[in-house]
Amino acid sequence: MRMIFFCIRLSILFLMLVVTCISQQKSVAAAEASLVLVVSGVEGELRENVEAALAIPRGLVRDGQINHLWLRRYVRQARQKVRDALKPFGYYRAEVDAHLEEGPGQHFLLRALVQPGPPTNLEDVSIELTGPGRDEKVLQQYVKESFPLVEGDVLRHDLYEKGKSQLADAAVDLGYIKAKFTTHIITVDPEIDRARLSLTLDTGPRYRFGRIVFPADSAYPERFLQRYLTFKSGDVFTYAALGRTHSRLIDSDLFQNVAIFPRIETADESRVPIEILLKPKARRTLRPGVGYGTDTGARFSLLYRDINAWQIGHRFDTDLIIAEVRQSIDFSYMFPHYRDIHSSTVIKGGFDREKTDSYISRILFTEAELVQSFGRGKRLSLYARLQRESYEVGLTDETSQLLIPGLRWSQRTYESPTRPLKGYHLGLEIRGTRKNYLSDTSLLQILGEANVLIPLPGRVSVFLRGKGATTRQEDEFEDIPASLRFFTGGDRSVRGFAYQSLGPVDNAGNVVGGKHLLIGGIELERAVAEKWGLAVFYDTGNAFNTLSDYELARAAGIGLHWYTLIGPIKIDVARQLSVTDPSYRLHLSVGFAW
Structure with a gap:
């Protein structure tokens, strides 16, 4: 009888060991699940942008398991994501083959074969200046000589945005702090690989520095504080001048805190009041x-x-x-x-x-x-x-x-x-x-x-x-x-x-x-x-x-x-x-x- 009970116990222990081994093997197999992306057909910044667009979403592979529903959706969207990733570089007719290959042990490989096609060139670049600052030489020169896109160039959206930003910044530096683009249109005809660019910058009025107000409790006479200013009332308003004044006041080692507020919303006749708040250090x-x-x-x-x-x-x-x-x-x-x-x-x-x-x-x-x-x-x-x-x-x-x-x-x-x-x-x-x-x-x-x-x-x-x-x-x-x-x-x-x-x-x-x-x-x-x-x-x-x-x-x-x-x-x-x-x-x- 004892021998029978011993055999039963031994059988139970053996079954438990088998179940444990099977479970561990499943865990190991799950831990080895992976998804690898391979992009071919493009190099350099094009490849980098495609790989960024196809970055594997967080949660698609979690705890060694692949979410198959999410995976199918990811593969379906891959072709359009690649096409969209190439458009900022002027490629509007890219052909993309994206397919999933399954290997052993839940190993997946997503291959994206890209043919970018011909680039889209600009057949017309129209940049117009309007408003009181339309005749500013600096702005005119930038439009004629420095804007990063001209006729015949490949349409690149990053250069377009860079040009817009630099043109707007140049206007702000001249005191046209409310300059804005009233027209900013890119028209693309992908059938003939041609595009048109149209920009209109309205400078708005030119702003100047107005009254400059120091705090009454600054402990220093106003004449002494004015020596730190890099501008005076009537000068063209620029944020750079405000920054230089702020640096001067900080570097003086006289104040714990310095804050400069341009009160643009209360500007009268395009003159911006300036409020300067100072907290002096111990005397x-x-x-x-x-x-x-x-x-x-x-x-x-x-x-x-x-x-x-x-x-x-x-x-x-x-x-x-x-x-x-x-x-x-x-x-x-x-x-x-x-x-x-x-x-x-x-x-x-x-x-x-x-x-x-x-x-x-x-x-x-x-x-x-x-x-x-x-x-x-x-x-x-x-x-x-x-x-x-x-x-x-x-x-x-x-x-x-x-x-x-x-x-x-x-x-x-x-x-x-x-x-x-x-x-x-x-x-x-x-x-x-x-x-x-x-x-x-x-x-x-x-x-x-x-x-x-x-x-x-x-x-x-x-x-x-x-x-x-x-x-x-x-x-x-x-x-x-x-x-x-x-x-x-x-x-x-x-x-x-x-x-x-x-x-x-x-x-x-x-x-x-x-x-x-x-x-x-x-x-x-x-x-x-x-x-x-x-x-x-x-x-x-x-x-x-x-x-x-x-x-x-x-x-x-x-x-x-x-x-x-x-x-x-x-x-x-x-x-x-x-x-x-x-x-x-x-x-x-x-x-x-x-």
């Missing part, structure tokens, strides 16, 4: 900071800024720096110019102390500077600086007083402040003093610098830089204060040497600085990921007293650069090349070199 800020660099050592900074002093748009800064090498406190007050946002008059004053291995300098100064912008990154400034300096250089321990008038000119084209891809910077400064005119010595100095960033293939860039300066003295035996002598060496000049450690030496071997300066460098960087770069570099330069007899220090090395919002953080290792006992030096710097 006063206090920004502490800490950092480290091999030139400066550990440092602490504290910046106090009032961006709207006296609520008239003036700016007052107090900048405190405490570092191992340099300690300073500077004050500046800026009077903005109302005709240009990049021009200003600045009054400065402060105290600077710097102690390096080559010198100690203490300066009490005041300065007035007139800054004038000429657009496209060009800037010219005239300044006059009065300073009293006590300094120790080598065996010299002196005090000097100088009135230094000067001129600075610069041009900068780098498009990004954090990680530019290309651009250049040029700078020139001329300064001098005259003995007995609040100065202890007479001299003239000319300083120039240039750098350029050039992109190369393979995410590689090359950065070239150079700097030079020269001094002319009326009396060669008069001492030059430390602040007007030239030294070099360090993170931003000749790496591989300590900060300000290069220059002429006295009889005791102390570096005392020179009258002339020459620095050059080349750096090749390979971008790694989004914010990193690996670099190799070569630096050379020195300070010297005679133009006929000098020797340049040289060094080369490698670097790792990390690009952040506060500027690149660079770790460089350089090896000296121009000394008998060369050594390696680590350089850490934060900030911009361009």
Whole structure:
């Protein structure tokens, strides 16, 4: 009896195993169900458009199963979908053979054999301008020379839409903001493969900027805000001018939010009122900071800024720096110019102390500077600086007083402040003093610098830089204060040497600085990921007293650069090349070199 029950149980288990295997085989077979599309007879953009039109609908194959009802409907519609996909390219008489082939295990293949036939050509293109702007030269020229379709061309709907859009945009840019097409007709005769195109653009009236309204609670006087406008009342209305004004207000760093509303619906005699809404940032800020660099050592900074002093748009800064090498406190007050946002008059004053291995300098100064912008990154400034300096250089321990008038000119084209891809910077400064005119010595100095960033293939860039300066003295035996002598060496000049450690030496071997300066460098960087770069570099330069007899220090090395919002953080290792006992030096710097 026991044997009978055992056999029954064994039979039940066997049947369950068989059912399970069959079920799994069905599941595997279902999972292998598929539908493949094959298109032939067309290539390029025609093929791409056909394949997009025949894209397999979501849900036709689901959970390994094919919906056969949906599949039959999909195959029936395939021929017309292909024909419709070819019409935008001018093929109106395409012949299409679409059929379904069934393979084993629910494998299906949809073959679409396409014969596009002859293209449809334009036998007539008629574009007419009406309205007050019908005689605008820009619009007339576009119609005659730039519209992408002419008689004899293959009718392409994408070029037709592009031409319409560009023509309408050109009208809007001229102030015809309500321009519209009153006629836009394409007539196709597929029997003879010919088409006609008819367009009529009614420009409507030309709109101009009307009254410009700033918020009463903006905290800034209206005259100050008007300097950010790129248009004035009566100018031709354009959205581009509104965009430039919005960018200027945002870039001023004075406002949390900026919104500009053209009130076209309330325009009177085609003059559009402009409403500008502004939410000012906090007027006063206090920004502490800490950092480290091999030139400066550990440092602490504290910046106090009032961006709207006296609520008239003036700016007052107090900048405190405490570092191992340099300690300073500077004050500046800026009077903005109302005709240009990049021009200003600045009054400065402060105290600077710097102690390096080559010198100690203490300066009490005041300065007035007139800054004038000429657009496209060009800037010219005239300044006059009065300073009293006590300094120790080598065996010299002196005090000097100088009135230094000067001129600075610069041009900068780098498009990004954090990680530019290309651009250049040029700078020139001329300064001098005259003995007995609040100065202890007479001299003239000319300083120039240039750098350029050039992109190369393979995410590689090359950065070239150079700097030079020269001094002319009326009396060669008069001492030059430390602040007007030239030294070099360090993170931003000749790496591989300590900060300000290069220059002429006295009889005791102390570096005392020179009258002339020459620095050059080349750096090749390979971008790694989004914010990193690996670099190799070569630096050379020195300070010297005679133009006929000098020797340049040289060094080369490698670097790792990390690009952040506060500027690149660079770790460089350089090896000296121009000394008998060369050594390696680590350089850490934060900030911009361009």
